Amino acid sequence: MSEIINLSNKIEKQLPTELVSFMQVAGEVAASQGQNLYLVGGVVRDLLLGQTNLDLDLVVEGSAINLAQQLAQIKLGKITTHPRFNTAKLQWDKWSIDLATARSETYAKPGALPIVKPGSLSNDLSRRDFTINTMAIELIPSRYGELIDRYGSIDDLKQGLIRVLHEKSFIDDATRIWRGLRYEQRLYFQLEPNTLQLLIRDIPMLDTISGDRIRHELELILKEKYPENVLYRAEELSVLHRLHPALKGNGWLSNKFKQARQLSHSNLPPVALYLALLAYPLTNEDSEQLISRLRLSKSLAQTLRNTISIKTNLKSLANPELTPSSVHYLLHGYSPTAITANSLACDFPVARQNINLFLNRLRYVKPALNGDDLKRMGISPGPQIKEILKLLHEARLDGKVTSKQGEEDLIKGWLARNR
Ligand code: ATP
Numbered sequence: 001m002s003e004i005i006n007l008s009n010k011i012e013k014q015l016p017t018e019l020v021s022f023m024q025v026a027g028e029v030a031a032s033q034g035q036n037l038y039l040v041g042g043v044v045r046d047l048l049l050g051q052t053n054l055d056l057d058l059v060v061e062g063s064a065i066n067l068a069q070q071l072a073q074i075k076l077g078k079i080t081t082h083p084r085f086n087t088a089k090l091q092w093d094k095w096s097i098d099l100a101t102a103r104s105e106t107y108a109k110p111g112a113l114p115i116v117k118p119g120s121l122s123n124d125l126s127r128r129d130f131t132i133n134t135m136a137i138e139l140i141p142s143r144y145g146e147l148i149d150r151y152g153s154i155d156d157l158k159q160g161l162i163r164v165l166h167e168k169s170f171i172d173d174a175t176r177i178w179r180g181l182r183y184e185q186r187l188y189f190q191l192e193p194n195t196l197q198l199l200i201r202d203i204p205m206l207d208t209i210s211g212d213r214i215r216h217e218l219e220l221i222l223k224e225k226y227p228e229n230v231l232y233r234a235e236e237l238s239v240l241h242r243l244h245p246a247l248k249g250n251g252w253l254s255n256k257f258k259q260a261r262q263l264s265h266s267n268l269p270p271v272a273l274y275l276a277l278l279a280y281p282l283t284n285e286d287s288e289q290l291i292s293r294l295r296l297s298k299s300l301a302q303t304l305r306n307t308i309s310i311k312t313n314l315k316s317l318a319n320p321e322l323t324p325s326s327v328h329y330l331l332h333g334y335s336p337t338a339i340t341a342n343s344l345a346c347d348f349p350v351a352r353q354n355i356n357l358f359l360n361r362l363r364y365v366k367p368a369l370n371g372d373d374l375k376r377m378g379i380s381p382g383p384q385i386k387e388i389l390k391l392l393h394e395a396r397l398d399g400k401v402t403s404k405q406g407e408e409d410l411i412k413g414w415l416a417r418n419r
Contacts, residue, residue, distance in 0.1 A: 004146055004147075005146070005147040006145040007137055007145050007147050008144060010047055014050070015047075015054070022097070023039065023058075024139075025074060027140045027141055028140075029071060029074070030060060030062075031141055033067060035061060035062030035067060037061075037067070037138075037139040037140055038061075038121055038139060038148070039057070040057050040124070041133050043055060044136060044147075045132050045135060045153075045157065048154070055098075056097045057098050058097060058139070059099075059100055059101075059124055060102065061120060063086055064101040065086055068081065068089075072090055075090070076092060077091055077092030078092070079091075085100070086100075086118065087099065087100045102118065102119050102123060102124040103116050103117060103119050103124055103127070104117050104123035110172060110173075110174070110205055111173070111205065121136060125151070128165065129164070129165075129169070130176075130179075130183060131164075132157055132162065132189075134150060134151045134165065135148065156192070162184050162190065162192060164180075164195045164198060170201075171202055174202060174205035174208060175209055175213050175214070175216075177203065178214070178221065179220075180199060181233050181237070182220060182221050185226065185230045185233055200238075203237070203242055206239070206242045211294050211295035212295055218243075222271045225268075227257060227274060228249070228253055228258070231249035231278065232250070235249030244290045244293065246283070246286045247281070247282070248281055256280075257274060260274065260344060263344070272299075275300065276304060277345060280307060280308075280311065280345045284308055284312075290304070291304055302335060302338075303338050306334040310331070310334055310338055310342045311345070313330060314351045315351075317346075317350075320350050325394040325397040327354045327357060327362060328365075331362075332363070339355060340359065343355040343359060362397055365396050367407055369392060369407050374388055374389070388414065395407070
C-alpha cells in the first residue's frame with residue numbers, strides 16, 4: 001500500500017482561515033449526515049503547485065443539496081440549487097463554494113453532452129479530463145487532509161505532464177483538446193507523449209463539438225494570463241486551423257496581444273479585444289464563418305464585423321490630409337473595441353494616428369448647443385436642425401469653434417446666408 005499523504009498543513013498555510021474553518025465544519029456536518037466529503041479538482045492541483053486558487057469545488061458522496069442546506073443555516077449564507085444534478089452553490093460574505101454530488105458520466109455519442117447519474121467519488125474522478133485534475137482531499141474529520149490520488153497524478157505533477165485518463169478521452173469530448181493546450185501553456189507543462197499522439201489523432205473530433213462549447217473553451221483561453229501561448233501551440237498542432245483555416249497563432253498575434261495588455265494596464269484586456277485581434281487576418285466571408293461556428297453573441301459578432309470593415313477602409317484613414325471631422329465620419333458608429341483592435345493591428349502609421357485621435361479625443365467632442373437651443377434661436381423644427389447640428393459638430397471637431405459663443409456666431413452667420 002502506498003504511503004498516506006496528509007495535506008492539512010498545506011491547506012492551512014495556503015488557504016484563507018475562513019475557507020479552512022468552513023471546510024472543517026463542512027466535513028463534520030457531512031460526517032454527521034453519514035456522507036463523505038472531498039475537496040477536488042483544480043484547487044487540489046494548485047494547492048500542490050503552491051498556486052493561489054480560491055475556487056473550492058466540493059464533492060459529496062450522497063446529496064450535495066442536503067449538505068449545502070445545513071451549511072447555509074450555519075453560515076447564514078444563501079444557496080442556489082440544481083436538483084437535476086443535485087448540485088448547489090453556497091455563498092456567504094465574500095465567499096462562494098460549489099458543492100456537487102459525486103456522479104458518473106457516460107458518453108452516448110462523441111461530442112454530445114454526457115448522460116449523468118449519481119455515483120461514487122471514483123466514478124466522479126474517472127470522468128475528468130487530465131490526471132492532474134483528478135486528485136481529491138478527504139474532509140470528514142477521521143480522514144481530514146488525506147490525499148486521494150488514483151491516477152498517479154502526483155508523479156505527473158512532479159514531471160509537469162498533462163495526461164488523459166484513457167485512450168478515448170478526446171473522442172468522448174474533444175473540448176479536452178483545447179483544455180489540454182490551455183493547462184499545458186498555463187502551467188508550463190508538456191502533453192505526455194501518448195496523450196499528444198491521441199490528441200493529434202483526434203483533432204477531427206473537434207468538428208463534433210457545438211459552437212457554444214467551443215466558444216466557452218476559447219473564452220477560457222482568452223481569460224488566461226498569456227492566451228497567445230495557447231493559440232501559438234494550437235497553430236503548431238493544427239488545432240487552430242480546425243476552428244478556421246485562416247486563423248493564425250503566430251508571432252504577429254503574440255505581439256498584438258502583448259500590446260493589448262499594455263493598453264489595459266493592470267487589468268486583463270476584454271475577451272472581445274483579443275477575439276477581434278485573432279480574427280483580424282480574416283476576410284468578411286471568413287469572419288462570417290467564424291461567427292457562425294462559434295455562435296457568437298450579437299455584440300461579439302458586431303465587434304468582429306466592425307473590425308474587418310474598418311480594416312478594409314484603412315487606406316482612407318491613412319491619408320495625412322484628413323480633417324478631424326473626416327476621421328470622425330469614417331469611424332463613428334463602430335464599436336470602440338473594433339476601433340482599438342485596428343489601432344493595435346494596422347500597419348499604416350498615419351491611419352493609427354488618426355484612429356488614436358478618434359479614440360482619445362474626437363469621439364468625445366460634442367457641440368454645446370442642442371436642438372432646443374437652435375429652435376430658440378429661430379430655426380424651424382425639421383431637417384434643418386439636423387443639418388445645423390452636423391455643421392456645429394464638424395466645426396467643433398475641426399477646431400473652427402471652441403466655445404458656445406462661437407457656435408452661436410456660426411449659426412447667426414448661417415441664418416444670415418440662408419434667409
Ligand atoms: P482550472 O482551469 O483552474 O482547472 P476551471 O475553472 O477552468 O479550473 P472548470 O472548467 O471549472 O475548471 O472545470 C473544473 C473541473 O472539472 C476540472 O478540474 C476538470 O477536471 C473537470 N472538467 C471540466 N471540463 C471537463 C471536460 N470537458 N472533461 C472532463 N473533465 C472536465
